[in-house]
Amino acid sequence: MVTGVRHVPDARSRSYAHPQVQAAWQALDCGLAPVADVFEECIYAALASFSKPQLDAYLEAARVIGKLGRGAEPLLAFLEEWPTVVAAASGDQEPLLPQVMAVIRAMQKSPNSRAITPFLQTLAAVARRLQSAEQIEVYLDIALNLMARTTGSIHGHHTTFPSPGLPEFFEQAPRLLGLLSTTGLQRWTEYGIRNYADHPERQVDYFSLQSADSHAVLQRERHGTLFADVERQLDLYLRALWRDSEQLVPYSTAPLTSGELRKPVPYYDHLGLRVPDVFDDGKGVSGLDRYRAVLAHMVGHRRWSQAQIADNWSPLQRMAVEFFEDCRIETLLIREYPGLSRIFLALHPKPLADACNAETTSCLRHRLAMVSRALLDPAHGYGEPVLLDFVRRFHQMLAGRDSSTAECAALALAYVTQTRRQSDQLAKIHFDDTVIDYRDDNRQLWKFIEQGDEEEAFDEERKLEPGEELRGLPPRRYPEWDGASQTYRPDWVSVYEALHPSGNPAEIDRLLAKHAALAKHLKRLLDLVKPQDKVRIRYQEEGSELDLDVAVGSLIDFKSGTTPDPRINMSHRTDGRNIEVLLLLDLSASLNERVGAGGTASGQTILELSQEAVSLLAWAIDCLGDPYAIAGFHSNTRHEVRYQHIKGFSERWDDTVKARLAALQAGFSTRMGAALRHAGHYLSARRADKKILLLLTDGEPADIDVAEPGHLRADARKAVEELAAQGVTTFCLSLDPRADDYVRDIFGKRWRVLDRIERLPETLPSLYLELTR
Amino acid sequence: MSNKEQFLVRAEPYYEAQGKEVALYEAAYHARLPVMVKGPTGCGKSRFVEYMAWKLGKPLITVACNEDMTASDLVGRYLLDASGTRWLDGPLTTAARIGAICYLDEIVEARQDTTVVIHPLTDHRRVLPLDKKGELIEAHADFQLVISYNPGYQSLMKDLKQSTKQRFTAFDFDYPEAALETQIVVQESGLDAGTAATLVRIAQTARNLKGHGLDEGISTRLIVYAATLIKRGVAPQDACRMAMVRPITDDADIRATLDHAVDASFA
């Protein structure tokens, strides 16, 4: 839009149809036209994921940024990117926003305000790579440190020069974090500061990754196993060996910029298993195996530990209980997988028996570390009689049974009592060779009665108001299965069908172009599957032509007295691929979530990925020539299931269809059964041999008027059965990694879970090829 | 040629029952109901049928179905010979004549037009028309039809028609639970129970990944293979990789995970 010449009225007077958007615009108090142009879209995105207080804080922050006097750019970047940042940090805006604002203020106050825009522009990409609020904090610290030490430090001048490297640093940050952990980034930055603080040009070269040493340091820091690179393997590990599908959340191992040493310890809480962002190889154990040891240990606690009331025990007693309990857990783990003992023992320190001087130092930790070693390592070699006695009692306690945390604690307390020394109370503690770094911090092992458990207060999710009036056809009513009473509720659900609104078809062509390489690969596969018009069938007793090769062979057999093969004819048939498919898309609100996990996270929403995947699939099916249709659905109570027609069987894959696909939007809930029935009634009217309903969804059936989760699930299962009876095969591709329980319930054997949503665009078409091979 | 003797299962096949399937099968046989045995690959379907044939003292004719199989391959065909042509019964016809249990293994592999020839044999008529020969065979009183079918196949194209499915009674098999599977491995390979239990555990780790990158887990058959290799002196880890991990996946992450499961399972 060219705005330069015309007189632009103050955008404050802009008005929006939606009252919430209008209120938000007033709160923003912003006169910038480019902001006004995208504001509505941004607010919708924010409304979909923010609670009311979060939204207010977001708008207030935006208002401040709008008033920095740096034009529209920083504000645009903030408005558009911030919801992604919050989503990457597990939806937790609270600690993060004030910190980001503090960084912005610091830049504004110093001469570095030019860096604000690049900072905000790459923040979302950075957040997607880092995946946790703690890690993002570390990143902010690194940036502040860089700013403080490179601003105005040019020899002989006053502090009026902005940091030359800072904007470059922000621009490169996503790329750097693709290669380095925050620890590595911190060291890489440190090198640049130390060497080029006084050379503006070379500093720019360094931080923009132009100089040779910048690359060299980058390579040097790239050691160890990055969590982001092995995340899928760790997920598989948990699932395969331990049947656990808990979330993994990385934390930073970078030292604080204040120079304070940070030695975080793994732990777990209601958000998942927390592990470091990088592990070096060491002590003969690969970084990957160290991750596995950490996970196994935490899984063990989750299985076998019961939280104990901490209040009655002294800190020393608690420490002893933790050592003993950790050993009990590991003994049980090793019982399941004996090979783990090699990894545990390689990582477990082996304290020397006489390393601690009990005259001057508190030695309890040292004694416990020795006990710990001895409990796990039959070849420990210690000779101290009390220790040996407790090792024996420990194994006795676990002989043929799991024992319990309480029983183990009793043994630990007995050990403390029996070996007590006056010096245990000394402030100087012997630490050497007592830290067992694959063990978690045991916070879950303790309950404190005194301070009341702080219940996490979850804000209620906000929902969009029901949208515009539905136009179009009168509703079609469907029954719904009531699993509790084993009866149908007749005419229970109203399905409104409408043409999906249209957008810009060029969008879809752009998406297809983006996946050109993938399309090329698919094309090769398609050519293999694609029906050749005429297929030759050999070895026919009756056929249209004589197959000379075979006939001659038979004649020879005949002459030589052996039984000739009578199948000497061949015939042709035009290929029999007789498949019709309806692709049904779940368009519920959860599709607006961004894809975060994994190293290559593209940070797109699931909806965008679905758009790409569906475009590719449509293109592929079109190449094959199978008739197909596409529809989407979402629901807002049983009175309003919307079924959106995107492509009909008789429509071509052309701009009209692409335009509808381009306008795909997500909202509301997932009443699956009704949508399946409606889609099924179209399919069952088709005449193909094979009728396939391919459902793409990211969650289980749900709707806001149904509290009991099993109900819609039972209904969906029923719908799948009904369709099967009508000759329609239903297959579900689920994007919910935790879908196992319910997809099996609903779809029997016909489902697949996609663990890496980023790979949807390649998976969906190849799944279709596989299914119809 | 149609000699009943040669199709009898002479020695008792080793079979561990997973549940009530033996008694149920006997009941189905006595009523001459067609039977369908469903289950993942290598879980003991074929072994079960063989065992039942032995137990009932009936001949067993097994046909491994494949895509190229035509109806003539089941029913029979005319052959040329020096003196003209001669009819040769197919295995299904032979079974119907001599009163054998006819076991069509992996029936989904066969083309659908082939499958329909079994229809008249499976309803009350119990007849088999030989169109080319112009003969209608009444099935022998002892004849029974059994098919096996692996529903785990992901291809929707390879599925039985409802009209075929609904002619059979069915057993749903799965891999035996750990203790039983261990016992089977011990019996089949002669391996010691401890190592066998470890192999079963490794197979279970792979079965946990079904639907997450694996279409099928590690089968009982593959466990028996690994056990056999170990018994012959191959190092356990190598045997597991070769017989249990490599055959089932090309996905590098899954392979690495299962390799680790193998390492972790042996002390």
Ligand SMILES: Nc1ncnc2c1ncn2[C@@H]1O[C@H](COP(=O)(O)OP(=O)(O)OP(=O)(O)O)[C@@H](O)[C@H]1O
């Ligand atoms: N219940 C059982 N008793 C004895 N052996 C068994 C049992 N289950 C499985 N086995 C072992 O597993 C092997 C594979 O079994 P079988 O060949 O019957 O599998 P299947 O289910 O027919 O497989 P496919 O579908 O691939 O044909 C057998 O050779 C046998 O060693």
Ligand SMILES: [Mg+2]
């Ligand atoms: Mg078999």
